[in-house]
Amino acid sequence: MGVLLMGKSGSGKTSMRSIIFANYIARDTRRLGATIDVEHSHVRFLGNLVLNLWDCGGQEVFMENYISSQRDQIFRNVEVLIYVFDVESRDMERDMHYFQSVLESIGQHSPKAKIFCLVHKMDLIPDGQRGQLMLEREADLKRRATTPMAMTVFGTSIWDETLYKAWSAIVHSLIPNVRMLESHLGVFCAEAGADEVILFERTTFLVISHATSHAQTDPHRFEKVSNIIKQFKLSCSKSQAQFQTMEICTPTFSAFIQGFTPNTYAMVVHSDRDIQPGIMIININRARPSFENIERESATAN
Amino acid sequence: MLVAGDPKSNVPQHAWMPLSSGQTAKPRLLVMGLRRSGKSSILNVVFNKMSPNETLFLESTSIMSRNDILSFLDFQLWDFPGNLELGDSTVDPGLLFQQCGALVFVIDAQDEYIGALRRLYEVIILAHRLNSTITFEVFIHKIDGLSDEHKIDTQRDIYQRLHDELAESNVHDVHLSFHLTSIYDHSIFEAFSKVIQKLIPQLPTLENLLNMLCSNTNVEKVFLFDTASKIYIATDSSPVDMQSYELCSDMIDVVMDISSIYARTQHAKATPSGYLSLQPPSTNGGSSNGRAQASSNAAVLEAAANGMARDPGLAIVEDDESHATIRLNNGQALYLRQVNQHLVLVSLLRDDSFERQGLIHYNFGCISEALNMVLMPESPATAAPHQLHI
Numbered sequence A: 001m002g003v004l005l006m007g008k009s010g011s012g013k014t015s016m017r018s019i020i021f022a023n024y025i026a027r028d029t030r031r032l033g034a035t036i037d038v039e040h041s042h043v044r045f046l047g048n049l050v051l052n053l054w055d056c057g058g059q060e061v062f063m064e065n066y067i068s069s070q071r072d073q074i075f076r077n078v079e080v081l082i083y084v085f086d087v088e089s090r091d092m093e094r095d096m097h098y099f100q101s102v103l104e105s106i107g108q109h110s111p112k113a114k115i116f117c118l119v120h121k122m123d124l125i126p127d128g129q130r131g132q133l134m135l136e137r138e139a140d141l142k143r144r145a146t147t148p149m150a151m152t153v154f155g156t157s158i159w160d161e162t163l164y165k166a167w168s169a170i171v172h173s174l175i176p177n178v179r180m181l182e183s184h185l186g187v188f189c190a191e192a193g194a195d196e197v198i199l200f201e202r203t204t205f206l207v208i209s210h211a212t213s214h215a216q217t218d219p220h221r222f223e224k225v226s227n228i229i230k231q232f233k234l235s236c237s238k239s240q241a242q243f244q245t246m247e248i249c250t251p252t253f254s255a256f257i258q259g260f261t262p263n264t265y266a267m268v269v270h271s272d273r274d275i276q277p278g279i280m281i282i283n284i285n286r287a288r289p290s291f292e293n294i295e296r297e298s299a300t301a302n
Numbered sequence B: 001m002l003v004a005g006d007p008k009s010n011v012p013q014h015a016w017m018p019l020s021s022g023q024t025a026k027p028r029l030l031v032m033g034l035r036r037s038g039k040s041s042i043l044n045v046v047f048n049k050m051s052p053n054e055t056l057f058l059e060s061t062s063i064m065s066r067n068d069i070l071s072f073l074d075f076q077l078w079d080f081p082g083n084l085e086l087g088d089s090t091v092d093p094g095l096l097f098q099q100c101g102a103l104v105f106v107i108d109a110q111d112e113y114i115g116a117l118r119r120l121y122e123v124i125i126l127a128h129r130l131n132s133t134i135t136f137e138v139f140i141h142k143i144d145g146l147s148d149e150h151k152i153d154t155q156r157d158i159y160q161r162l163h164d165e166l167a168e169s170n171v172h173d174v175h176l177s178f179h180l181t182s183i184y185d186h187s188i189f190e191a192f193s194k195v196i197q198k199l200i201p202q203l204p205t206l207e208n209l210l211n212m213l214c215s216n217t218n219v220e221k222v223f224l225f226d227t228a229s230k231i232y233i234a235t236d237s238s239p240v241d242m243q244s245y246e247l248c249s250d251m252i253d254v255v256m257d258i259s260s261i262y263a264r265t266q267h268a269k270a271t272p273s274g275y276l277s278l279q280p281p282s283t284n285g286g287s288s289n290g291r292a293q294a295s296s297n298a299a300v301l302e303a304a305a306n307g308m309a310r311d312p313g314l315a316i317v318e319d320d321e322s323h324a325t326i327r328l329n330n331g332q333a334l335y336l337r338q339v340n341q342h343l344v345l346v347s348l349l350r351d352d353s354f355e356r357q358g359l360i361h362y363n364f365g366c367i368s369e370a371l372n373m374v375l376m377p378e379s380p381a382t383a384a385p386h387q388l389h390i
Ligand SMILES: Nc1nc2c(ncn2[C@@H]2O[C@H](COP(=O)(O)OP(=O)(O)OP(=O)(O)O)[C@@H](O)[C@H]2O)c(=O)[nH]1
Pocket: A007, A008, A009, A010, A011, A012, A013, A014, A015, A016, A029, A030, A031, A032, A033, A034, A035, A036, A056, A057, A058, A059, A120, A121, A122, A123, A124, A156, A157, A158, A159
């Protein structure tokens, strides 16, 4: 599946890719050099979903090539275009000029592609101004498409969980049988008496699916949990270890996180004090085979 | 419930508090150093959960600001503006350095540091004359930009220069320590832990309790952490290896962060607050009060030793405190247990210990109660809970 990653040089494309798929920590991205031409990588996701990620160096010479001489190669068979804007960019007009050229090329060669715009480095904007700024940017970006296109806009930063929100949405759009996964998860959540069940991809810890039977207050919790657990996973790997299970018991809730299917981790949260810890683990083990089946089926479907 | 307590909500962070002799007797921790050396960054990262990259936006501190730390320790942190001269008439050095437990001096190791050393020297001479019990903690800071070799050389050079100057001025018996620090990794938390530990009078008893836990159970390493700042205030006497320390400290993050998402508000329980009273340094030796404390601590220790169970049949879990377990694929596991509102125990143990999970809960419960008793000097040791009695 072709995923194009584009945007001005220095906007943060390679940084994001390295954090999500290559276990970088945010600070390490300062050492990244500018990408020359296009860097192609195969990212294995959920075991058998292979993302063909094209990280396109954003310097103007390269951009000119993409929209002229290399146009046919670059924009064909694109399933997802991720266009990254540096929120602090001084030359918005030039950014928009390239963005529009890229949209035109996509419209011509891959009209069905989904477009994700990431207004990146939001950490550089004071907290109180982010909401308003995003409203304006989103309206502006959506106006740029001349043909009808599915466009989603996110504000992101490598320094907080917004990165995980955007990338979860992106990969979510690429998973073939995501509806089936969701309905199975809903049944599991209800039958196990859980408040919430979240399914994470094993290597990236991006959220693939979730089910909630007991309303939760924090709307950003999914990306927060992704971020929290990914950070911990990295700190375990510094000790050459991986965590297998995590169990948190407090007077008001309990949470279990464990390897679920070969390609996922599951987190189960419940607040029923009568449920013994052992019972929840048995429930998770019981649910496992049917989810493994879904995974296998989607593998053959690919 | 695990709640880190929002440090930002405590006291106006930069409230201007005039120095006056009529102030409460809370011990002080002064933080000094030249402009831009990183003082405010350190305090915000350690005590206000600011992420390191956010410190880039900190403005230069223009007035001395006091931060009342309301966690396990009851003390004041003073952020001393880098441009303030000690001879400045707005500050009375006598008042400043009295009640001062420790003076942290921050040196920017990425910059030319001769000027910083000169200032440090002046500060030591003045402060030491007014209060000879102060411990001077030199933070050789921003080492994230330095190679390992460069770090060692810098530390050696700073130590040598300072040592020579003090010797030349005939100043000896100064309590002086050096720490290599950066806000971008755990080193700043580790350094602050060591600074704080020196100020805790109950430290030997706390260490004894933790040693007892290790020798009676499969626990390989245990830290007693302040939950909000992730400073560890005590550990057992086996050597601290940085990797284990970092893992334990990171476990607090995962557990607290997930708890802050899913915990529901609950009526505050009347749990012991676990405040530690930091003793202002006294010039005369052990007070009678101190001796009384020591003997009651011995009773607590003995009671805890007798209360520990080795037989899982005896271990009944009936407590309400939060706990968490993380099992790793290398045969190790992490176990965290809340001690009180402010403190948690985090330990590293062999994974097979969890075959007898009830026993772990029980023994940690025992040690927690003993810790709570040691940390609340006002409560008499006779109030020991039943299972600790022989
Ligand atoms: N403040 C801030 N800086 C970021 C963020 N993301 C990336 N950066 C920094 O931006 C710089 C450039 O990042 P890269 O990922 O190399 O940029 P790029 O888009 O790949 O650039 P080209 O390869 O030249 O197209 C690095 O120093 C990153 O540390 C962010 O969210 N916030």
